Amino acid sequence: MATVELLTSEVVVPAEETPAGAVWMSNLDLAARRGYTPTVYFYRADGKPGFFAGDALKDSLARALVAFYPLAGRLGLDDTGRVQIDCTGEGAVFVTARSDYVLDNLMNEFVPCNEMRDLFVPATPAPNPPCALLFVQVTYLRCGGVVLGLAVHHSVVDARSAAHFVETWASIARGSTGDAPVLPCFDHKLLSARPTRAVLYDHPEYKPDPTPVHPVTASTYESAIITLTKAQVIALKARCAGASTFRAVVALVWQCACRARSLPPDAETRLHSMIDMRARLAPPLPSGYFGNAVIRTSALATVGEVVANPVDYAARRLLAATSQGDDYARSLVDYLEDVDAMNLPRSGISRAHLRAISWMGMSLHDSDFGWGVPVFMGPALMYYSGFVYVMQAPGKDGAVALALSLEPETMPEFRKVFTEELARLEL
Known part of the structure; x- marks a missing residue:
């Protein structure tokens, strides 16, 4: 180096x-x-x-x-x-x-x-x-x-x-x-929280994991950047009818990670994600709202369900988890009003889970300082094992870049099964 x-x-x-x-x-x-x-x-x-x-x-x-x-x-x-x-x-x-x-x-x-x-x-x-x-x-x-x-x-x-x-x-x-x-x-x-608070949902993503499976720490991960071609993305979305690029890609990552981790079929696996609520609130936030306007959400299934079903099963679970609207966001804000923010879970996730973040809306063409667009943009590090970023691949219209981290012992098997699944998409 x-x-x-x-x-x-x-x-x-x-x-x-x-x-x-x-x-x-x-x-x-x-x-x-x-x-x-x-x-x-x-x-x-x-x-x-x-x-x-x-x-x-x-x-x-x-x-x-x-x-x-x-x-x-x-x-x-x-x-x-x-x-x-x-x-x-x-x-x-x-x-x-x-x-x-x-x-x-x-x-x-x-x-x-x-x-x-x-x-x-x-x-x-x-x-x-x-x-x-x-x-x-x-x-x-x-x-x-x-x-x-x-x-x-x-x-x-x-x-x-x-x-x-x-x-x-x-x-x-x-x-x-x-x-x-x-x-x-x-x-x-x-x-801000409402004068009369109404917590209508459970919001488990803001509570400690009650049943951690092989907890991981920030120091135990291996990271990689993997690119899906435009043709692979199109073929994957065709198998996940109605799913966005982000949901289709993450569904495949979830399925392959469950296989690579060799977890028991009855183990619970949670796919954590984030939703930008700016346009989902009633009324919507101003387009220039500057702050944190995203909320945590997640899809829960067993490893057996994710692995045994076609990839569109995982995509549909993620769609259901990321389709929340104003009432869900307001419920969360009200819930957080009575929670000590310093005690919220932030230190990692169980080895059975993933956390996926979409950076699909971050246009590289808007990061031109006068000398051309970047040839790459992405996170400089991953916080812990199980993190996934989905981004537009620079200079490849329609291609997608994944930045992800997994346990060092899992990454080789994940690369293998993920490559095999990508090859099947092109058949």
């Missing part, structure tokens, strides 16, 4: 004066993982002068922080000890580095893991008040390419909000003359 040398580290403040005060955080913000989400964007050198020049990036970042001013603040506490965002305008951390990696070699070696995160994403402090919310690292590769690494505090943003910020920053950097980016909305009171 190549090395990275840090060159500079400074703080970038908003280009103009920004509102002071505090941003109240919803129960969904408090229920999110208390930590930073590290992501990486790989860019190939385009031969133009000023490619990812540090001064240009800092200037555009400072201007982006005017609209997204909470990201220039710090995590804080109100008088009752509730976490909030203190809009101090102190700024975001901006680091430059250089590496002897060549982009093509890096892409061949890269899998989300602690080592890659440490190379290409800035070091972050303990994610508790007071702490900075945004860290940026620009790493210049030996071949002229660049890795842009970000760490954003998850209590402040979900994936869609993080993408909204990056897309706005990129638009400013390239001097876009198109439509103005959507302005962010920081009114988290839109997701």
Whole structure:
């Protein structure tokens, strides 16, 4: 593995004066993982002068922080000890580095893991008040390419909000003359609990697993990136009539993981997922809602049911679990009002389970800072075994990339059975 040398580290403040005060955080913000989400964007050198020049990036970042001013603040506490965002305008951390990696070699070696995160994403402090919310690292590769690494505090943003910020920053950097980016909305009171709370559902995803099967820890995983071609995706969706790309792909991953783990047929397996509730609420949240607007949900079955049935069985179970609407979300927000957010389960899942996240809506074309779109974008590490991200494959219209982690002893068998299933799709 190549090395990275840090060159500079400074703080970038908003280009103009920004509102002071505090941003109240919803129960969904408090229920999110208390930590930073590290992501990486790989860019190939385009031969133009000023490619990812540090001064240009800092200037555009400072201007982006005017609209997204909470990201220039710090995590804080109100008088009752509730976490909030203190809009101090102190700024975001901006680091430059250089590496002897060549982009093509890096892409061949890269899998989300602690080592890659440490190379290409800035070091972050303990994610508790007071702490900075945004860290940026620009790493210049030996071949002229660049890795842009970000760490954003998850209590402040979900994936869609993080993408909204990056897309706005990129638009400013390239001097876009198109439509103005959507302005962010920081009114988290839109997701406050109701005066008369009504918890109508059980919400097991926010409770500890009552029957863990071979619990795993954050240090015991092997990760991989696997690409499904457009033809494979089309064939898989044909077997899962009516299923979205995300649901069809995850259904196959669930089935293959159950086989590879060699679990007893009567063991329960839970497929955890997340639903973006912005458009599902009544009324919908503003399109620029900036915060956490996703809820956990899950599909439960036995290993025997997932393995013995055609893949559309798992897809239908996932569809039922991810079709929740306003009443479910409001029930969850009300439930969380009486729960200590620090005691919510966040430290991993049982070896029988998976957690799948869709990044299908994160367009790589919107991450063009003026020197072309990234050739790859994805998570810099996986948090524990059983994590799955489903993403659009760069430069391959209709293809899908999976970033996933499994137990080291499971991954070889999973690769084998997953490859076999993909081959059957093409018959």
